[in-house]
Amino acid sequence: MKNLKVITANINKNVDLEANLKEYGDAMMTLYNRYSFVRFSMNYYTFHEMLREDNKKNAEFNRLSDKVDAITASFMNGGTDYETFVVQLDEIRDNIIKYMDVVTSYVDKFTLYEYVLNRVEARFSEEEFDDDYYNSRFTNDIMHYILSDKDNAAINSRISEVVRQMPVRITKSRFFDLLKDALMLYRGAQVESVDDFIYVLRTVATVDRPDNFEEFFPDLYEIYNKLSNANYKELDKTSYDNLLAGLTFAIEEVQGLTDKFVNLVELVNDLYTIVLSMPYAQIDADEMELFKKIITGVIEDGEDEFDLFIKLEGKQEDAYLKLSQNDYIIEQLDEELQKLLPCMTQLKTITKLTSGNYFVPLNKEENSELIADEAYILNVLDSFAKELKDIFDKNTNLVNRAIMAAVLSSLPVFFNNIDEIQAYINVALVQCRDKAEQIACVKVMKMIMEQ
Numbered sequence: 001m002k003n004l005k006v007i008t009a010n011i012n013k014n015v016d017l018e019a020n021l022k023e024y025g026d027a028m029m030t031l032y033n034r035y036s037f038v039r040f041s042m043n044y045y046t047f048h049e050m051l052r053e054d055n056k057k058n059a060e061f062n063r064l065s066d067k068v069d070a071i072t073a074s075f076m077n078g079g080t081d082y083e084t085f086v087v088q089l090d091e092i093r094d095n096i097i098k099y100m101d102v103v104t105s106y107v108d109k110f111t112l113y114e115y116v117l118n119r120v121e122a123r124f125s126e127e128e129f130d131d132d133y134y135n136s137r138f139t140n141d142i143m144h145y146i147l148s149d150k151d152n153a154a155i156n157s158r159i160s161e162v163v164r165q166m167p168v169r170i171t172k173s174r175f176f177d178l179l180k181d182a183l184m185l186y187r188g189a190q191v192e193s194v195d196d197f198i199y200v201l202r203t204v205a206t207v208d209r210p211d212n213f214e215e216f217f218p219d220l221y222e223i224y225n226k227l228s229n230a231n232y233k234e235l236d237k238t239s240y241d242n243l244l245a246g247l248t249f250a251i252e253e254v255q256g257l258t259d260k261f262v263n264l265v266e267l268v269n270d271l272y273t274i275v276l277s278m279p280y281a282q283i284d285a286d287e288m289e290l291f292k293k294i295i296t297g298v299i300e301d302g303e304d305e306f307d308l309f310i311k312l313e314g315k316q317e318d319a320y321l322k323l324s325q326n327d328y329i330i331e332q333l334d335e336e337l338q339k340l341l342p343c344m345t346q347l348k349t350i351t352k353l354t355s356g357n358y359f360v361p362l363n364k365e366e367n368s369e370l371i372a373d374e375a376y377i378l379n380v381l382d383s384f385a386k387e388l389k390d391i392f393d394k395n396t397n398l399v400n401r402a403i404m405a406a407v408l409s410s411l412p413v414f415f416n417n418i419d420e421i422q423a424y425i426n427v428a429l430v431q432c433r434d435k436a437e438q439i440a441c442v443k444v445m446k447m448i449m450e451q
């Protein structure tokens with residue numbers, strides 16, 4: 001086979017396209033196969049080490065993990081029914097995504113109530129509060145923190161961070177005006193960009209409740225239910241301690257579940273890539289023997305796999321470098337040229353599986369040609385605003401302010417100059433009369449500024 005650089009150069013020059021595209025496809029499939037085999041071998045070993053040390057079992061996670069083990073064992077024992085493997089991996093992947101949608105929803109909701117309880121905590125604290133600092137020097141320290149970095153992206157990130165922590169003392173009408181202004185920035189952009197942005201806002205606002213939210217993790221739902229129904233205005237110390245204990249447990253649980261499902265979907269994505277690439281890849285017999293030794297050793301609970309990893313050194317990096325230098329061809333081929341590449345469909349799927357976006361939908365229809373006009377954006381805004389208003393009607397002011405702070409910090413920076421930033425901070429601090437919230441704001445901002 002010709003050097004891959006020579007092949008891509010010939011494709012760019014329209015030289016003997018049919019033959020060069022066939023060679024390009026085979027070469028890329030070989031690289032993807034090697035890259036994913038190395039990753040899978042190492043991650044499979046690490047994954048099973050994690051399972052052996054796991055004290056918190058989750059039945060559904062274990063069921064999905066066992067299915068991955070079964071496919072892996074069948075494949076490594078010489079199974080070649082690739083179509084069946086793909087169907088099985090699709091099903092496992094879809095299930096993982098469903099569970100992660102619920103876990104992610106709990107993460108967002110518990111993050112919100114962590115913010116709320118943080119603002120309540122100081123009611124039960126006897127620490128002294130420096131009113132003079134809060135009312136005179138605090139704003140200057142925050143402004144210095146924002147502007148001490150010279151990089152514009154870093155400054156904008158710090159502004160968003162500050163907006164997230166400042167007491168929210170703007171009216172709801174002003175809040176919805178800022179939301180509208182932010183969405184209008186997407187006028188003329190792709191519909192997909194608007195949808196992605198509104199998805200982020202709905203997520204941080206805890207608007208969404210995915211299917212099976214109550215059923216998948218009943219322990220987490222019980223804690224969430226207590227947090228969402230608590231009367232934060234009248235909360236006493238005992239009730240606060242109980243809510244905090246539940247929240248602390250829940251946060252630890254969702255962090256553990258997130259790690260587990262991310263590790264599992266990484267394995268699935270790599271195994272999926274291996275299966276899709278096998279019919280086209282040129283397999284090195286010695287490499288395959290090494291992969292088999294490691295993977296079957298894990299399946300059989302062997303203890304010598306770690307020493308074999310030395311022989312894999314550099315292989316993943318080498319494959320990744322060659323892939324990243326040549327994968328642009330896949331994106332630039334028009335429909336007619338795509339027909340000359342026999343494995344084009346599989347390559348498109350593989351680029352998604354190896355993109356680093358672990359949970360990317362594989363069969364999602366692209367809307368890249370659709371442009372969002374003003375009517376589309378206003379319709380999206382109206383729908384989201386109604387959902388927010390329904391939530392605001394059900395919650396206390398403290399919870400609503402937490403939601404508004406989360407949404408505002410996710411908008412593009414809405415200040416036109418430094419004076420507007422300082423004015424926003426001043427108004428937020430001066431108009432806040434809740435001593436506990438003032439204490440929490442100072443405490444959190446000091447931690448952020450000292451990092």
